[in-house]
Amino acid sequence: MTRKPATYADLEALPPNQVGEIVAGELHASPRPAVPHGSAAFQLGGELHNPFGRGKGGPGGWILVFEPELHLGPDVLVPDIAGWRRERTPKLPRVVGLKIAPDWLCEVLSPSTARLDRIRKLPAYAREGVKHVWLVDPLARTLEVFRLEGPHYALVAAHEDEEVVRAEPFEALALELRVLWEDVEE
Numbered sequence: 001m002t003r004k005p006a007t008y009a010d011l012e013a014l015p016p017n018q019v020g021e022i023v024a025g026e027l028h029a030s031p032r033p034a035v036p037h038g039s040a041a042f043q044l045g046g047e048l049h050n051p052f053g054r055g056k057g058g059p060g061g062w063i064l065v066f067e068p069e070l071h072l073g074p075d076v077l078v079p080d081i082a083g084w085r086r087e088r089t090p091k092l093p094r095v096v097g098l099k100i101a102p103d104w105l106c107e108v109l110s111p112s113t114a115r116l117d118r119i120r121k122l123p124a125y126a127r128e129g130v131k132h133v134w135l136v137d138p139l140a141r142t143l144e145v146f147r148l149e150g151p152h153y154a155l156v157a158a159h160e161d162e163e164v165v166r167a168e169p170f171e172a173l174a175l176e177l178r179v180l181w182e183d184v185e186e
Contacts, residue, residue: 011076019067022076023120030113033080040138040180041066041080041108051173052083059172061086062104071097072128077121079105080136101125104132104169111139122146126153132169138181143167 006027011020018029033041045066051058063084070077082102084092089100105125107117117135125133126148133153135144142160145167146153159165162178 008076019078021078023116023124025074028116033108033110036138036181036184037108037110039184040136043180044106044136045081047173047175047179048170052170063089063092069097071099072101072124075124077124080108081106101128101130103130105130106134106136109135109137122153126151134167136180138184141177141181143177
């Protein structure tokens with residue numbers, strides 16, 4: 001039996017406690033993120049915002065958005081954080097679904113979404129030309145940094161626990177990984 005491709009109406013029909021995405025024509029609904037996930041995303045966004053989004057203590061030059069809805073080709077994707085270089089995208093349009101692929105994004109992995117993020121969404125991001133992807137796993141306490149090379153991502157670096165890292169494209173910041181998970185019990 002052939003499935004009917006998911007539509008935006010399917011996303012709108014989801015209850016408010018779920019995050020919906022359409023990947024390769026298939027609807028994926030996930031519960032709102034658990035505390036370790038939300039905390040890691042919030043802390044990372046905070047660490048990046050002043051030096052890159054506002055240019056305070058850093059080079060600026062970025063627009064950063066939490067959980068943007070991206071309409072990329074046939075897919076509707078919701079990364080945890082995405083960033084656009086201002087030189088390429090000086091202002092974002094006032095829309096619900098952005099059709100401009102970000103230059104960088106971060107997916108914070110959860111046990112329920114890690115497989116989707118890695119197996120299904122990464123190829124969609126590569127197809128749309130997202131240059132840099134970070135995968136943060138707050139339970140394993142890791143950061144994986146990927147760079148688009150041709151049609152696929154290459155793992156540039158993997159970091160863990162309490163390392164202090166300079167990860168592309170935000171090398172100007174010495175990011176203390178412990179900040180991403182220190183507020184949540186082990």
